[in-house]
Amino acid sequence: xxxxxxxxxxxxxxxxxxxxxxxxxxxxxxxxxxxxxxxxxxxxxxxxxxxxxxxxxxxxxxxxxxxxxxxxxxxxxxxxxxxxxxxxxxxxxxxxxxxxxxxxxxxxxxxxxxxxxxxxxxxxxxxxxxxxxxxxxxxxxxxxxxxxxxxxxxxxxxxxxxxxxxxxxxxxxxxxxxxxxxxxxxxxxxxxxxxxxxxxxxxxxxxxxxxxxxxxxxxxxxxxxxxxxxxxxxxxxxxxxxxxxxxxxxxxxxxxxxxxxxxxxxxxxxxxxxxxxxxxxxxxxxxxxxxxxxxxxxxxxxxxxxxxxxxxxxxxxxxxxxxxxxxxxxxxxxxxxxxxxxxxxxxxxxxxxxxxxxxxxxxxxxxxxxxxxxxxxxxxxxxxxxxxxxxxxxxxxxxxxxxxxxxxxxxxxxxxxxxxxxxxxxxxxxxxx
Amino acid sequence: xxxxxxxxxxxxxxxxxxxxxxxxxxxxxxxxxxxxxxxxxxxxxxxxxxxxxxxxxxxxxxxxxxxxxxxxxxxxxxxxxxxxxxxxxxxxxxxxxxxxxxxxxxxxxxxxxxxxxxxxxxxxxxxxxxxxxxxxxxxxxxxxxxxxxxxxxxxxxxxxxxxxxxxxxxxxxxxxxxxxxxxxxxxxxxxxxxxxxxxxxxxxxxxxxxxxxxxxxxxxxxxxx
Ligand SMILES: Cc1cc2nc3c(=O)[nH]c(=O)nc-3n(C[C@H](O)[C@H](O)[C@H](O)COP(=O)(O)O)c2cc1C
Ligand code: SF4
Ligand code: FES
Numbered sequence: 001x002x003x004x005x006x007x008x009x010x011x012x013x014x015x016x017x018x019x020x021x022x023x024x025x026x027x028x029x030x031x032x033x034x035x036x037x038x039x040x041x042x043x044x045x046x047x048x049x050x051x052x053x054x055x056x057x058x059x060x061x062x063x064x065x066x067x068x069x070x071x072x073x074x075x076x077x078x079x080x081x082x083x084x085x086x087x088x089x090x091x092x093x094x095x096x097x098x099x100x101x102x103x104x105x106x107x108x109x110x111x112x113x114x115x116x117x118x119x120x121x122x123x124x125x126x127x128x129x130x131x132x133x134x135x136x137x138x139x140x141x142x143x144x145x146x147x148x149x150x151x152x153x154x155x156x157x158x159x160x161x162x163x164x165x166x167x168x169x170x171x172x173x174x175x176x177x178x179x180x181x182x183x184x185x186x187x188x189x190x191x192x193x194x195x196x197x198x199x200x201x202x203x204x205x206x207x208x209x210x211x212x213x214x215x216x217x218x219x220x221x222x223x224x225x226x227x228x229x230x231x232x233x234x235x236x237x238x239x240x241x242x243x244x245x246x247x248x249x250x251x252x253x254x255x256x257x258x259x260x261x262x263x264x265x266x267x268x269x270x271x272x273x274x275x276x277x278x279x280x281x282x283x284x285x286x287x288x289x290x291x292x293x294x295x296x297x298x299x300x301x302x303x304x305x306x307x308x309x310x311x312x313x314x315x316x317x318x319x320x321x322x323x324x325x326x327x328x329x330x331x332x333x334x335x336x337x338x339x340x341x342x343x344x345x346x347x348x349x350x351x352x353x354x355x356x357x358x359x360x361x362x363x364x365x366x367x368x369x370x371x372x373x374x375x376x377x378x379x380x381x382x383x384x385x386x387x388x389x390x391x392x393x394x395x396x397x398x399x400x401x402x403x404x405x406x407x408x409x410x411x412x413x414x415x416x417x418x419x420x421x422x423x424x425x426x427x428x429x430x431x432x433x
Numbered sequence: 434x435x436x437x438x439x440x441x442x443x444x445x446x447x448x449x450x451x452x453x454x455x456x457x458x459x460x461x462x463x464x465x466x467x468x469x470x471x472x473x474x475x476x477x478x479x480x481x482x483x484x485x486x487x488x489x490x491x492x493x494x495x496x497x498x499x500x501x502x503x504x505x506x507x508x509x510x511x512x513x514x515x516x517x518x519x520x521x522x523x524x525x526x527x528x529x530x531x532x533x534x535x536x537x538x539x540x541x542x543x544x545x546x547x548x549x550x551x552x553x554x555x556x557x558x559x560x561x562x563x564x565x566x567x568x569x570x571x572x573x574x575x576x577x578x579x580x581x582x583x584x585x586x587x588x589x590x591x592x593x594x595x596x597x598x599x600x601x602x603x604x605x606x607x608x609x610x611x612x613x614x615x616x617x618x619x620x621x622x623x624x625x626x627x628x629x630x631x632x633x634x635x636x637x638x639x640x641x642x643x644x645x646x647x648x649x650x651x652x653x654x655x656x657x658x
Pocket of ligand 3: 087088089514515516517518519520554555556557558559562564
């Protein structure tokens with residue numbers, strides 16, 4: 001399938017991040033159109049488009065919006081999840097850097113639809129330049145009368161706050177994000193109640209990913225039928241695929257859902273010269289890895305699900321034959337241990353044990369019984385944890401063991417860096433030699 | 434710089450941005466770091482005072498988040514991403530080289546106070562691996578010689594540009610930006626070939642998305658209705 005630059009179409013304009021740059025291509029034209037319509041028509045249009053959340057789980061966006069109770073007399077809130085911290089995910093940050101106004105226009109349209117007069121963009125703290133850009137875009141939108149009181153004479157008010165986090169992967173989990181936004185430790189909440197009923201300040205709240213919200217202006221402009229010509233029935237639309245790792249041209253490739261990894265690899269110039277694909281991960285470290293034989297499976301929610309993995313964030317990581325699988329898994333497990341919020345025992349203790357054992361595999365000092373032990377611990381964590389971080393931590397090991405058991409066996413006698421020279425897998429192998 | 438009357442004025446301004454002032458606690462802790470360099474007891478007391486919380490409540494939040502520092506960091510706080518993808522593509526080698534050159538490990542500061550080092554997690558920049566940061570500004574597509582050069586320059590007080598952002602400011606300057614105060618730098622830098630990889634490819638190969646209808650279905654519904 002050909003590339004379809006839509007959200008990325010004008011990123012090469014020098015001023016793509018400014019109000020002038022955005023307006024040059026019809027930016028904010030949908031504000032007047034939307035504010036003149038019935039909010040329910042906006043929700044119905046998004047429902048009809050079939051748009052699914054781009055934050056990882058793929059929940060239908062229009063349906064999520066329709067869960068917000070109406071005429072309940074409470075304030076409603078829109079919260080944009082711009083915490084992007086899943087290892088491998090790197091699409092929302094470039095989007096906000098190159099075109100923050102698309103996100104802000106999306107916020108206006110979405111807030112109007114769910115009857116919110118307050119929207120928040122929660123951006124991870126470690127990206128000051130992105131925070132500057134989004135905050136500057138919001139200031140421009142306020143000055144142009146696109147935010148604030150009585151937007152374009154419509155009687156609709158919207159305040160938008162750009163909020164910086166402070167370093168905690170768990171704050172990407174939507175209820176932890178809400179606690180963090182309320183000025184607390186970012187720990188997940190018990191569900192139900194779901195945020196649509198009792199979210200921020202115990203009021204109805206919609207939480208959506210950056211890319212999800214940035215899709216809204218194009219859907220309002222072009223309609224559901226136009227949107228559905230891309231992708232499949234169950235996965236309509238297009239996606240910012242961010243291809244990273246051992247490829248010739250890592251980067252952002254915007255293409256219809258249903259594009260295959262083989263096609264994306266082709267756009268990205270293939271696996272780096274002189275090397276071959278060992279394994280790849282379709283959407284962040286929290287989804288199971290795939291192999292070369294899966295390159296022709298369409299990248300959709302349903303096809304990835306059928307392979308036992310997930311589309312996730314749609315940001316494939318590519319590793320070639322120089323990579324030690326043991327080292328890769330061990331490092332991801334270390335990440336989950338570091339990021340476990342400590343609220344529930346299976347995840348807090350389990351990731352601690354996993355990290356220690358995986359380190360033994362990496363050092364070549366694991367016992368053969370450790371192979372099954374890790375599997376057992378993963379099963380103790382999965383489904384028994386309070387939130388999806390625990391499930392994520394227990395995900396990478398099993399598929400890695402299935403495809404590369406011999407590497408874990410080798411971890412009982414030989415360090416990973418003797419089996420795989422770490423220098424060979426760096427991007428500067430030539431420079432170091 | 435330290436806590437002044439102006440800090441309290443700024444803190445009140447942060448608090449006023451939110452429907453419920455407690456939401457300003459994260460920005461306020463960034464503000465405290467911009468004034469004090471770390472989260473100090475005085476800073477915690479200031480947050481508690483402005484937001485009507487106890488100091489224990491504020492401290493409990495401050496200790497949860499990795500960006501809030503209880504010990505002094507360097508004038509330039511340097512991060513090396515050692516999550517899997519960056520580590521494999523060269524982050525581990527960069528970490529070893531920097532740590533050896535500076536003689537400091539994770540969460541440690543050089544004796545002259547100029548540089549601190551941190552092993553950081555995925556920075557949402559994997560397309561630019563191996564990734565480093567200085568005071569959280571991106572230093573993309575690094576290798577060992579460039580990493581050493583950047584750090585030597587920062588140490589010597591020479592200007593260093595972020596690969597997708599402005600000239601790298603001091604830790605305290607950037608903490609002020611994170612607290613939500615405009616530093617006028619939003620238009621600096623920003624884009625590169627990796628972000629434009631797909632768009633460039635599409636243009637070279639004549640690929641584009643099909644155009645949509647002339648009018649939004651919402652405005653059509655309006656005229657018909
Ligand atoms: C540990 C964890 C981290 C997450 N991080 C993010 C994130 O950084 N960005 C995001 O949009 N969703 C993240 N999610 C998913 C959110 O909980 C939520 O499903 C999503 O923001 C909903 O938006 P969407 O429906 O538009 O996809 C994370 C989930 C978990 C369990
Ligand atoms: S699963 Fe992990 S991150 Fe989630 S609540 Fe439990 S300890 Fe916290
Ligand atoms: S793994 Fe280093 S930026 Fe993502």
